[in-house]
Amino acid sequence: MKLLKTLMAGAALVVGLGGMAHAQDKTKVGFVYVGPVGDFGWSYEHDQGRKAVEEAFGDKVETTFVESVPEGADSERVMTQMALSGAKLIFTTSFGYMDPTINVAKKFPDVKFEHATGYKQADNVSTYSARFYEGRSVIGHIAGHMTETDTIGYIASFPIPEVIRGINASYLAAKAVNPDVKMKIVWVYTWFDPGKEADAATALIEQGADIIMQHTDSPAAMTIAEEKGILAFGQASDMKQFGPNARLSSIIDNWAPYYIARTQAVMDGTWESGNTWDGIKEGMVEIGEFSDKIPADVQASATALKDGIVAGTTHSFTGPINKQDGTPWLAEGETADDGTLATMNFYVEGIEGEIPQ
Known part of the structure; x- marks a missing residue:
């Protein structure tokens, strides 16, 4: 027992x-x-x-x-x-x-x-x-005000809707405050390759860009901007440590x-x-701290733009907007629906060059 x-x-x-x-x-x-x-x-x-x-x-x-x-x-x-x-x-x-x-x-x-x-x-x-494009509207607005050569450089990774959407949003926001602005785009066909990204930044500067944006993952472009004495924006994270003088703001993924x-x-x-x-409203997209290089009135207008996006009174894609070939896309006051944005495969009017196939 x-x-x-x-x-x-x-x-x-x-x-x-x-x-x-x-x-x-x-x-x-x-x-x-x-x-x-x-x-x-x-x-x-x-x-x-x-x-x-x-x-x-x-x-x-x-x-x-x-x-x-x-x-x-x-x-x-x-x-x-x-x-x-x-x-x-x-x-x-x-x-x-x-x-x-x-x-x-x-x-x-x-x-x-x-x-x-x-x-x-x-x-x-x-x-x-x-909704990264919301953040790109804010930095595009700043870039349109800040460029002295009227030329913004954009390093693009792959020609997928997410990247094309960001290019269009940045350009439209810059164009809204600077009718003379041009956007130069270099496609690098990679998400992360510091060498290619640095080369792309250098090429864009040689084409007259005095502000660099990117949809790639390393801070190489920020480093080049710092070296060359031009301006840039952080991508995905703040990147301030790589360009303390170059960085104007950043899009931060949370x-x-x-x-x-x-x-x-x-x-x-x-x-x-x-x-x-x-997007910005939910906090998944954040806008980095503004550099002192940005004039107070531009900081205020960029903040107002961001606040409008959060409130739903402002949309990055609000007509009238034509496609690159001049055909109408959005009528006056009309905003793009999510389905169209999710499959975007065209440039808006004013952007030069072709989307790679």
Whole structure:
């Protein structure tokens, strides 16, 4: 009898320990980055969001990340390994991860996937992005006022709607305050390549640009602007440390609230597939501190523009606007709908050059 009681007590202890282990199971969350976390731009800010998840949930979560993952088959292998390693939620943070995300999600229906900047969804795949174009309207407004050569340079990554939308929004805002403004565009066909980005900035300066914008991920262009004595804007993160004299302001991506909310949803069992497209109002897009180089009246008008976007009284794409070939797009007072913006594949009137195919 004593032996039986001992065995039963031991069994109870094992069950108890098993229950404790189960209670202490962590929610594993994975992040896939297209660039290095030290790019001080796009991937850096996504990683700040990952760190915010750790801070918010402590030992209830375990996060992992893989950086500098090429878009394509390599990303599919990384996502698969994350799922096999027990990740319950995986954030895939670049447009080119769209099809790989869908492919891997089919193999792991119990894993939740969040794809940034894409448009394909599934029962276990959500999409999310930020209305970067709103921020580009604000910095375009500043650039239009500040350029002395009437020439703004723009470093573009890939000819996808997100990038084209940003070019158009920047140009329209600059044109609204400076009818003589021109925009020079260099396509670099990469998200992160400091050498190519630096070369593009140099080429734009040689074409007369005295202000540089970018839709790429490194601070290389800011560094060149600092060296050449011209002006620039931070992209994805503040970048002030790379151009303390050059930087006028910045567009800052703030992913932390979204990442925390979606992780909480997985932990609560309330996660559902959907599409999120937030902007300045929701705090996913932030405008960096204004440089003292920006005159007080321009700071005030840029702030008013931002406030109008937040209030919903101002839209980055408000007619009359024609397409590049002169055909009407938006009538007087008409604003672009999200469907058109999400698939934008044309320049607006006044922008020179062609969109690469």
